[in-house]
Structures are given as C-alpha cells and as structure tokens.
Amino acid sequence: RGGETRVGVERMFGLMDRFLKSDPSSLQKDILDHVEYTVARSRFSFDDFEAYQALAHSVRDRLIERWHDTQLHFKKKDPKRIYFLSMEFLMGRSLSNSVINLGIRDQYADALKELGFEFEVLAEQEGDAALGNGGLARLSACQMDSLATMDYPAWGCIAMIFALLISNLLRLCEWDSSTDTCYGLRYQYGLFRQVILDGYQHEQPDYWLNFGNPWEIERVHVTYPVKFYGTVEDENFNGGKRKVWLPGETHKSLVPFWQVEAVAYDNPIPGHGTRNTITLRLWAAKPSDQIDMESYNTGDYINAVVNRQRAETISSVLYPDDRSYQGKELRLKQQYFFVSASLQDIIRRFKDSHSNFDDFPAKVALQLNDTHPSLAIAEVMRVLVDEEHLDWNRAWDIVCKIFSFTSHTVLPEALEKVPVDLLESLLPRHLQIIYDINFDYIEELKKRIGLDYDRLSRMSIVEDGAIKSIRMANLAIVCSHTVNGVSRVHSELLKTRVFKDFYELWPHKFDYKTNGVTQRRWIVVSNPSLSALISKWLGTEAWIRDMDLLAGLQDQAANADLHEEWRMVRKVNKMRLAEYIEAMSGIKVSVSAMFDVQIKRMHEYKRQLLNILGIIHRYDCIKNMEKSDRTKVVPRVCIIGGKAAPGYELAKKIIKLCNAVAEKINNDPDVGDLLKLVFIPDYNVSVAELVIPGADLSQHISTAGHEASGTGSMKFLMNGCLLLATEDGSTVEIIEEIGKDNMEEEWIRSASSNCFTAAAGKFVDSRMFLFGAKMHEVPALREKGPTLKVPLQFARVVRMVRDGYFGFQDYFESLCDKVEGGNDFYLLGHDFQSYLEAQAAADKAFVDQEKWTRMSILSTAGSGRFSSDRTIEEYAEKTWGIEPCRCPF
Numbered sequence: 001r002g003g004e005t006r007v008g009v010e011r012m013f014g015l016m017d018r019f020l021k022s023d024p025s026s027l028q029k030d031i032l033d034h035v036e037y038t039v040a041r042s043r044f045s046f047d048d049f050e051a052y053q054a055l056a057h058s059v060r061d062r063l064i065e066r067w068h069d070t071q072l073h074f075k076k077k078d079p080k081r082i083y084f085l086s087m088e089f090l091m092g093r094s095l096s097n098s099v100i101n102l103g104i105r106d107q108y109a110d111a112l113k114e115l116g117f118e119f120e121v122l123a124e125q126e127g128d129a130a131l132g133n134g135g136l137a138r139l140s141a142c143q144m145d146s147l148a149t150m151d152y153p154a155w156g157c158i159a160m161i162f163a164l165l166i167s168n169l170l171r172l173c174e175w176d177s178s179t180d181t182c183y184g185l186r187y188q189y190g191l192f193r194q195v196i197l198d199g200y201q202h203e204q205p206d207y208w209l210n211f212g213n214p215w216e217i218e219r220v221h222v223t224y225p226v227k228f229y230g231t232v233e234d235e236n237f238n239g240g241k242r243k244v245w246l247p248g249e250t251h252k253s254l255v256p257f258w259q260v261e262a263v264a265y266d267n268p269i270p271g272h273g274t275r276n277t278i279t280l281r282l283w284a285a286k287p288s289d290q291i292d293m294e295s296y297n298t299g300d301y302i303n304a305v306v307n308r309q310r311a312e313t314i315s316s317v318l319y320p321d322d323r324s325y326q327g328k329e330l331r332l333k334q335q336y337f338f339v340s341a342s343l344q345d346i347i348r349r350f351k352d353s354h355s356n357f358d359d360f361p362a363k364v365a366l367q368l369n370d371t372h373p374s375l376a377i378a379e380v381m382r383v384l385v386d387e388e389h390l391d392w393n394r395a396w397d398i399v400c401k402i403f404s405f406t407s408h409t410v411l412p413e414a415l416e417k418v419p420v421d422l423l424e425s426l427l428p429r430h431l432q433i434i435y436d437i438n439f440d441y442i443e444e445l446k447k448r449i450g451l452d453y454d455r456l457s458r459m460s461i462v463e464d465g466a467i468k469s470i471r472m473a474n475l476a477i478v479c480s481h482t483v484n485g486v487s488r489v490h491s492e493l494l495k496t497r498v499f500k501d502f503y504e505l506w507p508h509k510f511d512y513k514t515n516g517v518t519q520r521r522w523i524v525v526s527n528p529s530l531s532a533l534i535s536k537w538l539g540t541e542a543w544i545r546d547m548d549l550l551a552g553l554q555d556q557a558a559n560a561d562l563h564e565e566w567r568m569v570r571k572v573n574k575m576r577l578a579e580y581i582e583a584m585s586g587i588k589v590s591v592s593a594m595f596d597v598q599i600k601r602m603h604e605y606k607r608q609l610l611n612i613l614g615i616i617h618r619y620d621c622i623k624n625m626e627k628s629d630r631t632k633v634v635p636r637v638c639i640i641g642g643k644a645a646p647g648y649e650l651a652k653k654i655i656k657l658c659n660a661v662a663e664k665i666n667n668d669p670d671v672g673d674l675l676k677l678v679f680i681p682d683y684n685v686s687v688a689e690l691v692i693p694g695a696d697l698s699q700h701i702s703t704a705g706h707e708a709s710g711t712g713s714m715k716f717l718m719n720g721c722l723l724l725a726t727e728d729g730s731t732v733e734i735i736e737e738i739g740k741d742n743m744e745e746e747w748i749r750s751a752s753s754n755c756f757t758a759a760a761g762k763f764v765d766s767r768m769f770l771f772g773a774k775m776h777e778v779p780a781l782r783e784k785g786p787t788l789k790v791p792l793q794f795a796r797v798v799r800m801v802r803d804g805y806f807g808f809q810d811y812f813e814s815l816c817d818k819v820e821g822g823n824d825f826y827l828l829g830h831d832f833q834s835y836l837e838a839q840a841a842a843d844k845a846f847v848d849q850e851k852w853t854r855m856s857i858l859s860t861a862g863s864g865r866f867s868s869d870r871t872i873e874e875y876a877e878k879t880w881g882i883e884p885c886r887c888p889f
C-alpha cells in the first residue's frame with residue numbers, strides 16, 4: 001500500500017477502535033446505521049426484510065473482526081492446514097447460527113425488541129443457501145461448524161494484551177485475507193425449488209442471490225484464470241523433452257471460452273465458544289479479459305459482449321441429480337474449474353512462506369469429499385511437474401502424502417466415470433497425466449499380484465469398453481493415503497465389496513469415521529427450548545461443545561419433573577409444526593397424535609414407498625374395523641418430505657402417490673383425526689429445523705446395505721425423537737449407543753388389540769423400533785426372485801393402488817410393477833410384515849406416555865457420539881494430522 005509511512009500507520013492505529021461492542025445500544029446503533037447506509041432506507045421507514053438485511057450486516061461486521069484475527073493468527077503460527085474440497089455445501093440460513101455461535105443472540109433479541117422487532121420474525125426473512133443436494137452436502141456444512149468450533153487448525157496461546165496489540169498492528173499491514181479451510185462453488189442457482197401442483201413435483205429455479213447475500217464478501221482481487229481445451233506439445237527442456245499444455249488452441253484455431261476467471265466469495269464460518277472464524281471460499285466464474293481481447297478484435301462488438309456472459313454458465317447451476325451424474329461436459333467443467341481455482345489459491349498461499357515443495361505435505365492436507373473433486377490429483381501433478389518443474393517421482397511422492405478421500409456411497413451408479421473422449425477434449429494434459437499414473441501403478445500392481453488380468457482390469461483407473469472412461473474412485477484410492485467410509489458397516493462394505501481388490505492390496509489405507517451432525521445447528525438453533533432444558537438439567541451449557549456430557553441425562557430419565565418439562569417442550573414444538581402444516585396445506589392436525597416423519601431425498605432405496613404402502617394398510621384397517629374398535633387406534637400424523645431428481649421418474653411417481661393417498665385419507669370422514677398424511681413441499685434445511693423438533697417418531701428404512709451412513713437419524717435422535725429403522729448405515733451404531741443397556745426391557749406385544757398388531761412378535765429393544773432383512777440376508781432374498789414369499793397384506797395394498805383406489809391408475813402401474821413379480825429389488829414385500837410389526841410396537845409404546853418420554857430422554861442422552869465434533873476430531877488426528885490453533889482472545 002503506497003502511503004503507508006510510519007506516521008500513517010500510527011495515525012491509523014490511533015483511529016482504530018477496539019472491537020465492536022455488543023451492548024444493546026451499540027447494537028441498535030449499528031443496525032440503524034446499516035438500515036440507512038447499507039440498505040439505503042430511512043431509519044424511520046423500513047420493513048422486516050430490510051431490518052433483516054441491516055441486522056445481518058451488523059452481525060457480519062462482528063464476524064469479519066473475528067475472521068481477520070483468526071487469519072492473522074493462523075498466518076503467524078503457520079500450522080498444517082486442512083483444505084476441505086467439496087462440490088456441495090448445504091448451509092441453510094446463517095443469521096441464528098452466527099449470533100448463537102458468537103454468543104450474542106440474547107443481546108440482539110433485546111436490542112431489536114426495543115426497536116419494535118422480534119428476532120425470530122426477522123430470522124424467518126432469510127432464504128436458504130442450498131448449494132447442495134442432500135446428506136453429503138449438509139454433512140460438509142456440519143463439519144465446517146465443527147472445524148471452526150474446535151479451532152482447527154491451530155495451537156498455543158499468547159498473553160491477551162500482547163496478542164491484541166500485535167494483531168492490530170498486523171492488521172494494518174495485512175490485507176490479503178487468506179486462511180481458508182473449505183472450498184466450494186458459488187452456484188447462482190442452488191438446488192431447485194420443489195412446487196407441488198396437483199400432487200406432481202415441478203421444479204423451479206432457486207435464484208437465491210436475487211435479494212443479495214449479506215453473508216458473503218466478494219474478493220474482486222482474489223481471482224485466478226482457469227483454462228480448458230487445447231493441445232499438449234513436446235518442448236525442449238534442459239537437454240531433454242517435456243510436455244506443455246497449450247490451452248484453448250486446437251488445429252490452429254481458438255476454442256471459444258477456453259479461459260474464464262474464478263472469483264472468490266468468502267463466507268465467514270464462526271466457531272462456538274471461540275474467537276476462531278474460518279472461511280468457506282466459493283468460486284464464481286466470470287468472463288476473462290484475455291478472451292475479450294481476442295473476440296473484440298474480430299469486430300463483432302455486440303456479440304462479443306453478449307457471448308462473454310457465457311463464461312458464467314460454468315458456475316451457474318448445481319446438478320440436482322443426487323448420486324448419478326455421468327458424462328456431462330458442463331459437470332466436468334465445473335469440477336475442473338473448482339479444483340483449478342482452489343489449488344492455485346492453496347499453492348500461492350504455500351509459496352508465500354515456503355520455497356521447497358518437499359515441505360508441502362507438512363503444511364497441507366487435501367480432503368476429497370467423494371470423487372467429485374478428484375481431478376485435483378491430476379492437477380497437483382500437472383502444476384508440480386509442468387509448472388514447478390519437479391521431477392515426476394518427487395511430485396508423485398508429494399501427491400501420495402497429501403490426499404485423503406471419503407466415499408459416501410455403496411451404490412454403483414454413484415461411482416463417477418468420466419468418458420476419455422470428453423476428458424481428452426476438455427483437459428488433454430490431465431488425461432495424459434492420469435494415463436501415466438495408471439501406467440506406473442499397473443506396473444507396480446503386476447509385481448504385487450501377478451498377471452491376473454481380470455483383477456488388473458477391475459483395478460485399473462482406465463475402464464475399457466464401449467465407452468472408454470476414467471474411474472474417478474479408482475484414481476482417488478490409488479493416490480490417497482487414506483480411504484474413509486462414513487459408518488462402520490459402510491466401511492465393511494467398501495472393504496468386502498465395492499473396493500475389495502484395493503482393500504486386499506492396501507488394507508492400511510482403509511478406515512472409517514462415522515458421520516456426525518452439529519448440535520449447534522440441530523439442537524441449539526433449531527430447538528432452543530430443548531436446549532435450555534438440557535442446560536438446566538445438566539447444570540451447564542458445556543454440552544454445546546462437548547456432547548458426551550449429554551449422557552448425564554440418563555440418570556434423570558425417570559425423574560417426573562424432567563418428564564413434565566420435557567413433554568411441555570415437545571408439545572410446543574409440535575404445535576409450531578402443526579401451525580406450519582396448516583398454513584401450507586390447509587390440513588389441521590391434532591398435536592396429541594403421534595407425529596411420524598420421513599424427510600429425505602426421494603430414492604427407491606430409501607423406501608418412501610414402503611412408508612406409503614404401510615399408511616395405506618393402516619387406512620384400510622381403520623376403514624374395515626368395527627366403529628367401536630376405532631377408539632383403540634393410536635392417532636397418527638404421517639409427514640413425508642423430500643425432492644426427487646428432475647429426471648428420476650419413479651421417485652416423482654412416489655411423490656404423486658403420496659399426494660394421491662393423502663387426498664383420499666385426509667378427506668375421509670371415517671378416518672378423522674385417526675390418520676392424516678401430509679406431504680411437505682420444498683424440503684430444505686430450514687424446513688428440517690422446524691420439522692425435526694416436532695417429530696415423535698422418524699423413519700430411516702432403507703433396504704439394509706444401501707445407506708452409507710444416514711445423518712437425519714442423528715438429528716432426530718438429538719431432539720428426543722424415537723427411530724423406526726432398518727439395520728443399515730449408522731443406525732447399527734445408534735443401536736449400540738441407545739439400546740445397549742436396555743436389553744432386559746424385553747416386552748411382548750399383545751396379539752389381539754387390533755389388526756395393526758395381528759402378528760405377535762418380540763421387540764427386544766424398546767428404545768428403537770427395528771425391522772427388516774439384515775444386510776447379510778439381502779443377497780439370498782434377492783436370488784429368490786418371484787418365489788420370495790410376500791405377505792397377503794402387501795399384495796392387498798399394492799392391488800389397491802393398481803386398481804385405481806387412489807386414482808391415476810395408469811400412472812402408478814409402473815410403480816406397482818417395480819415391487820411385484822420378482823422385480824422387488826429393494827425388498828418392500830419381504831420387509832412389509834416386520835415393518836407393520838415395528839409400527840405396531842411404536843403405537844403401543846406411544847400409549848404409555850411415561851415410557852415414551854423416558855425413551856425420548858434416553859435418545860437425546862445417547863446421541864453424544866453422533867456429534868460432528870467427534871467425527872472431525874477423528875479426521876484431524878487420524879487422517880489429516882492437524883492440531884487445534886485457537887485464536888487467543
């Protein structure tokens with residue numbers, strides 16, 4: 001900075017206030033200043049949305065202070081850093097989460113009250129940042145909250161006053177805010193909005209930036225060129241040859257848009273109970289000036305200007321296909337755009353204070369969130385070899401030390417494959433590098449396993465076949481030092497099935513870190529009354545940073561006073577949810593009914609269809625029972641929510657079926673309050689925050705062996721909701737935590753009370769309602785095909801759908817075909833009987849409210865292990881080799 005004389009620095013330092021104050025009148029002044037100068041409204045006339053904007057900006061000011069301090073601290077300490085590369089983040093809203101993590105929520109609420117505003121009302125003005133699809137994307141967001149809260153990366157403290165002084169002085173000289181832990185893409189259109197018309201899903205664009213985004217800071221000076229296409233040529237170098245990539249140039253002409261600029265947008269992520277505030281850096285694509293020069297020279301000025309906007313399409317839209325996006329050029333462009341910008345940023349930062357790339361692995365850990373960013377491997381090799389002129393083996397050695405990979409699926413269709421032709425045209429040098437990596441690796445492999453060509457071909461990074469492709473998972477495994485699963489059984493499946501060959505070769509690489517979710521978002525923000533209750537009964541708020549303390553509630557699980565307060569909190573949450581349901585759908589529901597919820601992406605393997613068929617069965621029973629018996633029925637409100645990928649026809653039919661069944665049931669006077677079915681449209685993070693605290697029972701009913709982990713269950717568990725589940729993914733570990741000292745509580749369900757409980761059975765574990773085929777039984781059951789025995793009730797409910805009982809007979813035909821006649825891949829028919837039994841057990845338990853409340857308390861008490869704090873600590877210690885680095889204030 002030009003005029004930075006000593007006198008100037010002293011003057012600036014003298015003018016610098018300490019930190020922004022958080023007493024009510026300072027907050028009020030800040031908010032009103034932002035109304036006037038940022039939102040540009042008169043402080044005497046502004047509405048709730050404008051008040052929200054001003055409020056958000058005043059919170060953002062406080063975030064920025066802490067964020068600068070964190071960055072300076074990290075810069076000074078130069079710890080090893082984790083760079084978390086994820087193509088998707090589902091952040092949801094930021095306001096409540098930020099003020100709670102900053103510890104100034106109550107101050108803001110008081111300050112606003114005096115100005116005539118309710119904090120909660122303003123918080124509702126914020127839209128969701130939905131830059132992701134489902135579980136994987138929300139997991140990234142939870143993990144960021146834990147990374148910040150647990151002070152990663154960092155170490156040591158220095159005396160406070162000294163630190164403040166140094167920090168302020170450094171602040172004057174340091175203008176590049178540069179400590180980033182997480183990278184993503186700033187899609188202009190997030191996940192589509194789901195609109196339900198006549199029961200069918202319609203997709204509408206989510207232009208979430210329409211009203212501005214106060215939580216991001218555009219870094220106009222942090223930009224990097226990203227190049228595509230072109231050719232690779234040999235060049236003379238030091239007496240030998242080397243490869244050079246000439247982006248954009250093919251056959252002596254230039255491919256349009258071969259270069260774009262990546263602009264950084266920083267989103268500060270505050271930790272809880274710490275000053276540490278880390279960065280989520282999202283990249284947006286902008287036209288490159290370089291390109292402009294060339295197109296303007298052609299003389300077609302107007303077209304040149306119009307065309308330049310096309311560069312922005314790279315980051316314009318999030319792919320809404322959960323788990324299957326193969327072979328699309330735009331998707332590959334997004335992936336490389338993201339990887340290239342992030343790595344230029346990471347390498348620039350490293351080079352700021354280091355000159356030898358051998359130190360790179362001691363300072364940098366790169367986490368691949370599924371295979372989506374795995375082009376990063378080829379890109380690091382390219383930069384080190386072609387640009388930094390390291391020799392291949394030295395570069396390879398570095399690459400093998402820095403990457404770790406987490407797989408999030410067992411579904412074969414989710415394993416990304418990139419057609420070689422596509423890669424060759426878009427990134428020719430990267431294809432060569434991948435071939436070279438594969439060549440060395442296969443040679444090495446031959447030495448280890450001999451000439452077992454079947455196995456060699458299975459393990460190759462390059463897949464031969466009609467469409468020759470690159471197997472991104474194989475690339476990621478070969479080049480990563482650790483391959484993590486997201487639950488114990490998922491990891492077992494990776495080792496014994498999906499990546500079996502690799503496990504046999506490198507058993508030491510394979511590990512798992514069971515997913516977790518952040519209690520800050522999923523209890524403190526979304527369920528403040530439960531949060532206060534927990535703190536009161538534990539006598540401390542320390543559980544917000546240390547979830548193991550929740551186990552302390554176990555001792556109180558039978559306390560009558562706690563029961564009363566617990567039930568009251570749950571009832572108020574149910575009332576809030578009931579109001580929302582009525583406002584949205586016009587359906588009135590009774591809060592004394594059991595609220596039974598299934599919210600997640602629509603997928604055949606998640607078996608929303610099993611839930612709906614179960615509801616049809618319940619309806620059928622009520623219709624057919626003696627009127628006098630209806631008094632024995634436990635009233636239920638069944639709530640289903642979730643989006644289907646726009647091209648996933650079957651999932652869309654399940655949504656329509658749900659709405660068709662709801663229409664019938666909700667308007668049947670025979671049923672009344674005994675059964676209601678509600679489809680909640682446009683399920684997203686904020687809807688989850690409202691629904692989860694109000695649920696009594698939640699369903700996690702995937703066919704065993706299909707859900708890698710599942711994280712929704714953990715959020716429900718924390719909120720004292722009981723689970724009805726199959727033994728799949730992380731549920732297996734939840735059973736161990738929740739059910740373990742409960743085995744003596746064996747109880748037998750009565751055989752007679754009504755047709756829901758017709759089949760007597762034993763429920764060994766009464767804290768959860770478990771059912772369905774076990775993972776090891778699934779393959780043999782599938783083998784049976786059409787000879788697999790299916791209960792009569794199942795055939796009956798499917799027949800009702802087939803016969804048009806809910807209308808739309810032709811439309812639902814293919815849905816019915818999918819679960820009958822040997823096509824029932826997900827075993828709905830086989831699991832139906834035990835599903836109904838588990839549901840009956842839930843009914844029975846619900847009648848005994850004292851018992852239910854105890855189970856609910858024990859669910860929350862046992863949820864400690866499913867905090868993402870635990871997951872992140874395991875990653876930090878076992879995979880990334882990083883330590884906390886706490887900002888000393």
Ligand code: GPU
Nearest residue numbers: 134135136323408409708709710711
């Ligand atoms: N998951 Br792969 C997604 O949400 N999207 C994906 O593209 C892939 C996985 C989910 C898993 O289905 C779920 O079981 C897991 O809990 C979650 O990722 C986080 O690991």
